[in-house]
Amino acid sequence: MEINNVTWMACSDIWEIGHCLMLIKRLIAFSSKPFRQQSTLFRKKFSTEFTDNDAQYERIVHESGVCLRLPTGSAFRGGSTADRVSVGASQLEGQNVFVIHPKVRWGANSAPSNTTPELMLEEAVALIRTLPGFNVATSVLVGTDYNTKKKLIWGGGRLEALMQHKLKHSVTAIMVNVDMLTPIQQTELTAYFGVPVYDRYNIVLLIFKLYAKTREAHLQIALAEIPYIRHRLKFLDHDSDATPDALHVDQAVTSLSHGKADKYEILRLREHSLRKKLKAVMEAKQDELESRGEKGAHATTVVAVIGYTNAGKTTLVKKLTGAKHIFGEDRLFATLDTTVHSALLPSGCRVVFADTIGFISSLPVTLFASFQATLKHVVNADLLIHIQDLSHPNVNAQRDNVIETLHELGVRKDLIENMLTVGNKIDKLDGGEVCLDDVIEKHGDKDQLQLISCENGFGLDGLIEQIDQKVQSMTGARLRRLKLRPDSPALAYLYRHGFISPHSPPTPSDCEKFLIVDVLMNDDQFAKFRTHMPRKLKAKRVDS
Structure with a gap:
């Protein structure tokens, strides 16, 4: 096997992904009724009584026995950051990362003609270096045939060579440069190499969490990862050998396992809450844009x-x-x-x-x-x-x-x-x-x-x-040159409606009895302008 493009950097601190917020302040104890009956009751109330009023929403949530508010400091790996101001770099533990790019040599999944495997690997290395404390210990291209769908992606010989390369460089984490590993791939690769395994989705989401500054960004990040969490939870339910930490949802599983509430119902409620909050943010943003x-x-x-x-x-x-x-x-x-x-x-x-x-x-x-x-x-x-x-x-x-x-x-x-x-x-x-x-x-x-x-x-x-x-x-606008008397009501109209640009104020005519004004108007605007004037106006188009 050929392994090339090796880069070396110093080893960093112990592994552990930075914690980011998510889910549940508390799960109120349920009555003797089965939870799914209460869940059905909640859905009925929610669909018939829900309004945009926050007090009404909170009352319905309280009656259902599920609280969506988060306690200060609650967190899970791969979790929500929607209810905190930011995720500091100090909370992101360092990693010594081994970046592996699977080079598909044949077929429809091989590298596109407008790029090369080397450039794709280079971008993956840049992603890792964007995270404070994440060092690239080594990076390699490893060939594979046709696709990356196998459980371990590569065969035994290549995997053994990768293991030796990992041990040589004191690696604490691995990034496989594919868009998203399947749950079974992440589970099998983690078990084989004995260190956390990330894909591009994991790394980019960490970058988003680290550098997001506004509540809007945090809400969107939290919403983006809910489908990822839900998919991993379903895999865990059907695979007894899989572990939450290998899928980067261990803290999510811990948070969702308290009490008797159905974890998928909690995620559904959480997703609805996030969409509601995000809708309010979007409306406020649109108002801000319109006000400008x-x-x-x-x-x-x-x-x-x-x-x-x-x-x-x-x-x-x-x-x-x-x-x-x-x-x-x-x-x-x-x-x-x-x-x-x-x-x-x-x-x-x-x-x-x-x-x-x-x-x-x-x-x-x-x-x-x-x-x-x-x-x-x-x-x-x-x-x-x-x-x-x-x-x-x-x-x-x-x-x-x-x-x-x-x-x-x-x-x-x-x-x-x-x-x-x-x-x-x-x-x-x-x-x-x-x-x-x-x-x-x-x-x-x-x-x-x-x-x-x-x-x-x-x-x-x-x-x-x-x-x-x-x-x-x-806009259909063009410059028009108007010749107006200083006392013309047309001048006041143009100033009042913002047609006179500070960059092009009126200038005196040669005879100094008139003002020459260049205005930007489309045909509809000019027609409306003329209807407000008592006299006929002559306008000359100005080539811009």
Whole structure:
């Protein structure tokens, strides 16, 4: 067997995954009636009496004998973080990780043509290094035939070689670089190697928990992992040899095992509670977004900046809006909470830029779908800006993954087709000395790819102009030049409705008897403007 791409780092602390919150403050003792009768009664009450009123909801929950509130400090591995402010790095115990990428050599499950197994392994290593205290002791490519569906993935010879490699490097945990291991695979691999075994889902979820800052993000993470927990619980019910700790749900099982309540009913109630809380957060977020934008004729355009994780989304939004309170970081998933920032384009068009969560390959789309509050800005945006890291060797695969994920999330086809594509970090290409025509030829059509560098500002003016043109085209707005008397009621109307841009205030005419005003209006807005004026107005279109 060939094992290559070995990297070495120092051994770290003992294993134990950081604890994150979930479930049950208490399980009130039930009466002599069987629990399932009470559960049925609860469902009837819940379906007929439930309202959006929290007091009503809590009363029904109390009567059913199930409490969904969590005690301070309750936790389980793979558990919810929805009821705490954040998960500190100090709570995440270190691991010395052995990263293994199964290289499928033949068939439909082999590496896509737009990437290589080496680059896929490199990304897995980067994911591990995103977690504080997690060191990559060694990383390898190991061949396998056709797929990764076998219980232990590899045959006896390769497994023995991996075991020897593990012992040589004092490994305390293993990451198998697949999207999600089956429960039986995780159980068998853990038993064979004698250390915790993680997949991409486990690691990404840990990163989300560690770096999430807002209640919105914590609610979405908690909601995302409930199906994972439920699936593992069902496996444990039917496999007497499986252990909760091998599946990273040991604390969940402990929390759910208190009292006589049915664990699946508790999870169902928990999921409903989370969805209710998340709905309230989403409504508040929508209200906030609407409050930032103009209403009516001069409505604000929402522009969502999307891309693969660590492509430069936050830094671009900061450059475009001048927002001083956001900071981009050079790590995976630096942004988990969507933020919105208002801006005024040179034409006078108002826009709101939404900085969104980064995408990543080889994850169940349901994980990102659970981030519905965060992704709401993407799905409901008026314009998408897809930013790519052109300095990354796997940029083509990253680009394809973003497009594929947008389709899987149900983003409108016209929104994807009208998307602006931006190539970032060109300052990092070949030491900054590059031929732009060569870059465009390699990465896309000249008319579709805007090259920029958020680091040195190259190309940002051209990008702003391109955004401005897109917004004007979408809204049907164009610049019109008006010649008005200083005492004209038209002037007051334009100021009152925000049509006069601070970037283009009225200027005196040559005769100094009139004011020349450039306004941005579509045909409907201009027609409405004219109906409010007592005299005929002449307007001249201004080429922008």
